[in-house]
Amino acid sequence: MTAKRQLHLNTNVTALGRHPAGWRLLNQPNAIVDLRFYQQIANVAERGKLDALFLSDAVALKGHARGPSQALEPTVLLTALAAHTTHLGLIATASSTYNDPFNLARRFSSVDHLTGGRVALNVVTTYDAAAAANFSLSRVPDKAERYARAREFVDVLAKLWDSWEDGALLADQDTGRYADPDRVHAIHHRGTYFQVDGPLNLPRSPQGRPVLIQAGSSEGGRELAAATADAVFTAQTTVEGGQRFYADIKGRARALGRNPEHIHILPGLFPVIGGTEAQARARKAEMDELIDWEAALAGFAQVLGVDADDLPLDRPLPYEKIAKVARGDQSQGFVDATLQLARADNLTVRELLDRNPGAHRIVIGTPEQVADTIETWFLQRAADGFNLNADVFPSGLEAVVDHVIPILQRRGLFRRDYEGTTLRDHFALPRPASQYAEA
Amino acid sequence: MTAKRQLHLNTNVTALGRHPAGWRLLNQPNAIVDLRFYQQIANVAERGKLDALFLSDAVALKGHARGPSQALEPTVLLTALAAHTTHLGLIATASSTYNDPFNLARRFSSVDHLTGGRVALNVVTTYDAAAAANFSLSRVPDKAERYARAREFVDVLAKLWDSWEDGALLADQDTGRYADPDRVHAIHHRGTYFQVDGPLNLPRSPQGRPVLIQAGSSEGGRELAAATADAVFTAQTTVEGGQRFYADIKGRARALGRNPEHIHILPGLFPVIGGTEAQARARKAEMDELIDWEAALAGFAQVLGVDADDLPLDRPLPYEKIAKVARGDQSQGFVDATLQLARADNLTVRELLDRNPGAHRIVIGTPEQVADTIETWFLQRAADGFNLNADVFPSGLEAVVDHVIPILQRRGLFRRDYEGTTLRDHFALPRPASQYAEA
Numbered sequence: 072m073t074a075k076r077q078l079h080l081n082t083n084v085t086a087l088g089r090h091p092a093g094w095r096l097l098n099q100p101n102a103i104v105d106l107r108f109y110q111q112i113a114n115v116a117e118r119g120k121l122d123a124l125f126l127s128d129a130v131a132l133k134g135h136a137r138g139p140s141q142a143l144e145p146t147v148l149l150t151a152l153a154a155h156t157t158h159l160g161l162i163a164t165a166s167s168t169y170n171d172p173f174n175l176a177r178r179f180s181s182v183d184h185l186t187g188g189r190v191a192l193n194v195v196t197t198y199d200a201a202a203a204a205n206f207s208l209s210r211v212p213d214k215a216e217r218y219a220r221a222r223e224f225v226d227v228l229a230k231l232w233d234s235w236e237d238g239a240l241l242a243d244q245d246t247g248r249y250a251d252p253d254r255v256h257a258i259h260h261r262g263t264y265f266q267v268d269g270p271l272n273l274p275r276s277p278q279g280r281p282v283l284i285q286a287g288s289s290e291g292g293r294e295l296a297a298a299t300a301d302a303v304f305t306a307q308t309t310v311e312g313g314q315r316f317y318a319d320i321k322g323r324a325r326a327l328g329r330n331p332e333h334i335h336i337l338p339g340l341f342p343v344i345g346g347t348e349a350q351a352r353a354r355k356a357e358m359d360e361l362i363d364w365e366a367a368l369a370g371f372a373q374v375l376g377v378d379a380d381d382l383p384l385d386r387p388l389p390y391e392k393i394a395k396v397a398r399g400d401q402s403q404g405f406v407d408a409t410l411q412l413a414r415a416d417n418l419t420v421r422e423l424l425d426r427n428p429g430a431h432r433i434v435i436g437t438p439e440q441v442a443d444t445i446e447t448w449f450l451q452r453a454a455d456g457f458n459l460n461a462d463v464f465p466s467g468l469e470a471v472v473d474h475v476i477p478i479l480q481r482r483g484l485f486r487r488d489y490e491g492t493t494l495r496d497h498f499a500l501p502r503p504a505s506q507y508a509e510a
Numbered sequence: 511m512t513a514k515r516q517l518h519l520n521t522n523v524t525a526l527g528r529h530p531a532g533w534r535l536l537n538q539p540n541a542i543v544d545l546r547f548y549q550q551i552a553n554v555a556e557r558g559k560l561d562a563l564f565l566s567d568a569v570a571l572k573g574h575a576r577g578p579s580q581a582l583e584p585t586v587l588l589t590a591l592a593a594h595t596t597h598l599g600l601i602a603t604a605s606s607t608y609n610d611p612f613n614l615a616r617r618f619s620s621v622d623h624l625t626g627g628r629v630a631l632n633v634v635t636t637y638d639a640a641a642a643a644n645f646s647l648s649r650v651p652d653k654a655e656r657y658a659r660a661r662e663f664v665d666v667l668a669k670l671w672d673s674w675e676d677g678a679l680l681a682d683q684d685t686g687r688y689a690d691p692d693r694v695h696a697i698h699h700r701g702t703y704f705q706v707d708g709p710l711n712l713p714r715s716p717q718g719r720p721v722l723i724q725a726g727s728s729e730g731g732r733e734l735a736a737a738t739a740d741a742v743f744t745a746q747t748t749v750e751g752g753q754r755f756y757a758d759i760k761g762r763a764r765a766l767g768r769n770p771e772h773i774h775i776l777p778g779l780f781p782v783i784g785g786t787e788a789q790a791r792a793r794k795a796e797m798d799e800l801i802d803w804e805a806a807l808a809g810f811a812q813v814l815g816v817d818a819d820d821l822p823l824d825r826p827l828p829y830e831k832i833a834k835v836a837r838g839d840q841s842q843g844f845v846d847a848t849l850q851l852a853r854a855d856n857l858t859v860r861e862l863l864d865r866n867p868g869a870h871r872i873v874i875g876t877p878e879q880v881a882d883t884i885e886t887w888f889l890q891r892a893a894d895g896f897n898l899n900a901d902v903f904p905s906g907l908e909a910v911v912d913h914v915i916p917i918l919q920r921r922g923l924f925r926r927d928y929e930g931t932t933l934r935d936h937f938a939l940p941r942p943a944s945q946y947a948e949a
Contacts, residue, residue, distance in 0.1 A: 094688070100681035104623045104713055130612060132711040136678075136689035142712040144613075144620040150586045151624045154593030169610065173569060173644040174583075181583040184543045185590045204707035205612040239575075242539035247802050249533070250575035268643035272571040273581040274543055363686050 077499055078449050078484045079302075079335055079456030080476075081162065082116045082468055084109065085127040087139045089341050089431070089460035091370070092361035094139050096463045103142045106151055108464070113152045115465050116159055119472030120486050122497040123160030123191065124152065125304075125458055130169050131201035134373065137366035146178050153186040160494035161189050162284060166197040167224040168217050169206050172265055176231035180276045188277030188493030192228075193284040193304065196221050196292075199373070218291030223262045225283065225299045230258040232280040233505035234270035250274075256507040278495050279502045288316070288404025297323030301500050302335040304458055306408040308432045309415075313338055313453030333500055335455040338448070339431035342441040343462050344470035351435045358462060359425070367424055374405055384421040388413050431460060438474035445475075446484060516938055517888050517923045518741075518774055518895030519915075520601065521555045521907055523548065524566040526578045528780050528870070528899035530809070531800035533578050535902045542581045545590055547903070552591045554904050555598055558911030559925050561936040562599030562630065563591065564743075564897055569608050570640030573812065576805035585617050592625040599628050599933035601723060605636040606663040607656050608645050611704055615670035619715045627716030627932030631667075632723040632743065635660050635731075638812070657730030662701045664722065664738045669697040671719040672944035673709035689713075695946040717934050718941045727755070727843025736762030740939050741774040743897055745847040747871045748854075752777055752892030772939055774894040777887070778870035781880040782901050783909035790874045797901060798864070806863055813844055823860045827852050870899060877913035884914070885923060 087094045087102050094102070102108035116124050126145040133140035145163035153161060161182070165175055175192070182190045196217035203211045212220070239254035258269035285292060285300035296303045297320055307313040313336075321331035345351030364384065372379040376396035381389050393410065408431075413423050426433055434444045448454040461467030479485035486497075495502055526533045526541055533541070541547035555563050565584040572579035584602035592600060600621070604614055614631070621629045635656035642650045651659070678693035697708035724731060724739035735742045736759055746752040752775075760770035784790030803823065811818040815835035820828050832849065847870075852862050865872055873883045887893040900906030918924035925936075934941055 092686070094681070095683045095686060097683075100683050101679060103679070103681075106624050129711065130616070132694070132709055135691065136694050138688050140711065142620075143623060144617045144712075146586055147589045147617060147620045147624060150589045151593065154590065170613065171608065171645055174609065177569075178583045178586060181581075181586045184582060185545050185586060201707070204705070206610055207703075207705045209705075240540060240542070242533070242542075244534045244536075244539050247531070247534060247800065249577050249805075252574065255571070255575050264646075266643070266646045266648075268640070270571055272568065272579065273583075361686065 076332075076455075077486065078445070078479065079122045079337060079498060080485065081123040081125045081160070081337065081456075081458045082112065082121055082471075083125045083127065083339065083458045083460050084112055084464070085125070085141050088463050088467060090343075090358050090462040091138055091363070091367045092358050093461075093463040093467075095361045096358065102464075103139045106148075109148060109152055110155045112464055112468060113156050113159055115468050115472055117156050119468075119476045120489060121159065121472075122456070123162045123494060124149070125162040125193070126164060127193070128164035128166075128195075129199065129202065130166060130197065131199060131205050134366060134370045137363065137369065146182055149190065150182050150185055153182075153189065158489045158492060158497075159189065160191060160282070160497055161186060162191040162193055162282075164193040164195055166202070167194050167221040168197045168212060169202060172224050172227035173231065173267060173271075176228045177271055177273055179228075179281045180232060180271065180273050183276035183278055183281050184273075188495065190278075191282035191284050191301070191494055193286055194221060194225060195286055214289060214291060218287070218289075218295060220264045222295055222298070223264050225295070227258075227260050227262070227265050227267050228283075229280060229299075229506065230260055231267070231269055231271040232275065233507050234258050235273070235275045236505045236508050237275050237279070240274040275505065278493050279505070282494050282498060282500065286404075288407065292403070293320060293323060296320055296334070297329070298327055300334055301498065302337055305336065305338050306404045306431055307338040307453065308408050308412045310448060310451055310453045312408070312411060313448055314451060317452050317454065335498060337456050337458055338454050339460060340445070340457040341431045341433045341460040341462070342467075342471065342475070343433065343435045344438060344441060344467070344474065346437065348436045348440065351437065355435055355462070368420070371420075371424060375409070376406075382420045385419050387417060387419060388423065390414070438470070438478055441471070441475050442478040442482070445479065446482060449484065515771075515894075516925065517884070517918065518561045518776060518937060519924065520562040520564045520599070520776065520895075520897045521551065521560055521910075522564045522566065522778065522897045522899050523551055523903070524564070524580050527902050527906060529782075529797050529901040530577055530802070530806045531797050532900075532902040532906075534800045535797065541903075542578050545587075548587060548591055549594045551903055551907060552595050552598055554907050554911055556595050558907075558915045559928060560598065560911075561895070562601045562933060563588070564601040564632070565603060566632070567603035567605075567634075568638065568641065569605060569636065570638060570644050573805060573809040576802065576808065585621055588629065589621050589624055592621075592628065597628070597928045597931060597936075599630060599721070599936055600625060601630040601632055601721075603632040603634055603725075605641070606633050606660040607636045607651060608641060611663050611666040612670065612706060612710075615667045616710055616712055618667075618720045619671060619710065619712050622715035622717055622720050623712075627934065629717075630721035630723050630740070630933055632725055633660060633664060634725055653728060653730060657726070657728075657734060659703045660730075661734055661737070662703050664734070666697075666699050666701070666704050666706050667722075668719060668738075668945065669699055670706070670708055670710040671714065672946050673697050674712070674714045675944045675947050676714050676718070679713040714944065717932050718944070721933050721937060721939065725843075727846065731842070732759060732762060735759055735773070736768070737766055739773055740937065741776055744775065744777050745843045745870055746777040746892065747847050747851045749887060749890055749892045751847070751850060752887055753890060756891050756893065774937060776895050776897055777893050778899060779884070779896040780870045780872045780899040780901070781906075781910065781914070782872065782874045783877055783880060783906070783913065785876065787875045787879065790876065794874055794901070807859070810859075810863060814848070815845075821859045824858050826856060826858060827862065829853070877909070877917055880910070880914050881917040881921070884918065885921060888923065
């Protein structure tokens, strides 16, 4: 199968938009719990033929509720959105540290059934201490342990998703045979973290297995991704950094005997779009006026693992202090991307916050300029596509769909219509056979 | 508040219908994973102005897949159904033994937001050994431990659901104030089973707290219900047994300082309806022809906690053996109800399976006869309402909605239309204030 390489684009709806003051410009102030807000976005995304809508997640309140963060649990929110869409893929984040594999396997399989095969699981290991304190743990498990558990967790998921072979549900009304016992398998998993007998109490789902995405950039995250993921989310601010990451993951996958075309590298991208570059800059400046700097700083300090007091707005980053923390349990990818950008141009904290929102590359300009960036990264193999962040919803996404997508379509880089119905179809990924099926 | 006492009726959709061969008469053989099957039922239930649709659940495959059992995870299935209904309450079962309270509190709160306040949690402690083997446990925790954990679990749920007071989400676009920190509370729970800091990462939901239902009939289950539940599901086969249970729970609630009108007793009821009693009996006989007796016996033996070999079809129950097991970890309510009925009429296993499906009272007859039973139990305070089981979907439920409900409405026992929009409204339950709100 050597089909033409395709560009993949998701919309990241987390926290009501990437710009920290974006929520102040919404037409639904309480959008964080309002299904209609998400429906509107899903409809725009589907109109743009995007691959999927993505929700990141956390299992603790972020930033003392000084601004929005993902609140509605992603699997139920995406299930609710499925009723209002027909093709759009639906990517939900869940933590392997704070879930049981049986429950999670079953819920994602259920959503896959309910959506006709449109769901993906973005599995994260969750580094923040506040999460541990919500799950009866006195400390966050260290990174090595989190990734060891994640690896076994993903292994158990695959076994459970495969435990009913395709066609095991007979539902034969004439003979009364409900299922074929020879095609329903106990999994008898005996591991370090989990002992799971199985089988799952649910027939195999439309995609066979929900699409699996991984978002860690540390050594453990890269190994997990190369071995198991269908796609990798990453924070990259330069083409060169993106190329290095891209080559690294594809190389690891190849070394493990996988087809590197079956693992997509999808960095985040944050476009702020105007009819002219000046208009785009004015749009951003107008939003920047509304930033609560104290809250922004608190959130940024939390990601870096330092105190807000360590980050005077108009001075450079305290590199040594951050480097020390970063070797601990923070998100390696975000910290690396942030330090790289800050060092390159010797930025102050304020300049950095301005140019590096969420450690993603920001592009402020015309639809052509945004399309150029996407094309460059794609053709130079720094990315197979992007998680697109909108500054404000729905206008930030509408600008992409109405003005950037048509350019990408004219350049032959992006689909003009969906060619299949499942997320595996959009991602051009094969549907895996059950590991328990006779060859 | 001394409003007229109202009858409450739910439809129990678990396992595609109560009759073990019901699935062989469906027009969608693979209904167990087909959203359209559930949509059709939800629409009929809402047309009948029923209080809610109920899904029981298990976290292990039942009966070796020889017949249907709940497969799709209830919270996501009910969320999908919400898009196709506007008023119907949605009751999902979940286990306190195999979930973390933070995750479950958040998911039910999310569904409550997404459904405009229509969700209930039926909390169970899960007695079957197969479940333990799916969650890395070498044995099922004993009943006392399961209920001690359940009690603390429910306590943590309430704290998390209350952790954002009503109105704590400001989303004030003019001032940039997103939330009121004085109305968002850490819960600092330190218990035997859980240590949870909180707050939940989600504003308070429309019902304040999702409706809480309990289904255990053992001493531990009754205590938990009396202290915390808004409604109790129970298996009762005689009016007298129902009255005893009813008086017991209401008495316990009163003794704990609760208003006994705010805890509804809802036994299961299994009507098989025909235009005449003879037609109803013929309908049942026709279905009975299709029963896979071996599978039925295997399922029954699993509930009783004995081997299928211990249950010859045409001999009485092995009471002593069952009594011994029943003091262990099986579902006390089902075993009690079953033994009570079998002893009263000295039934063989076959007769018992016939008259006691799922340990619920069966009524085979005309709509009048079914309505009479409902009225008798309601007026004699053996029940505040029922979980109605259908023999086959949709016809079993349509017979209730089209022929039984109108009789109950004419008798002034059941609503002619919904008077509110939330499940608390239908159940005539007050919306609780946050325990953290200043009085």
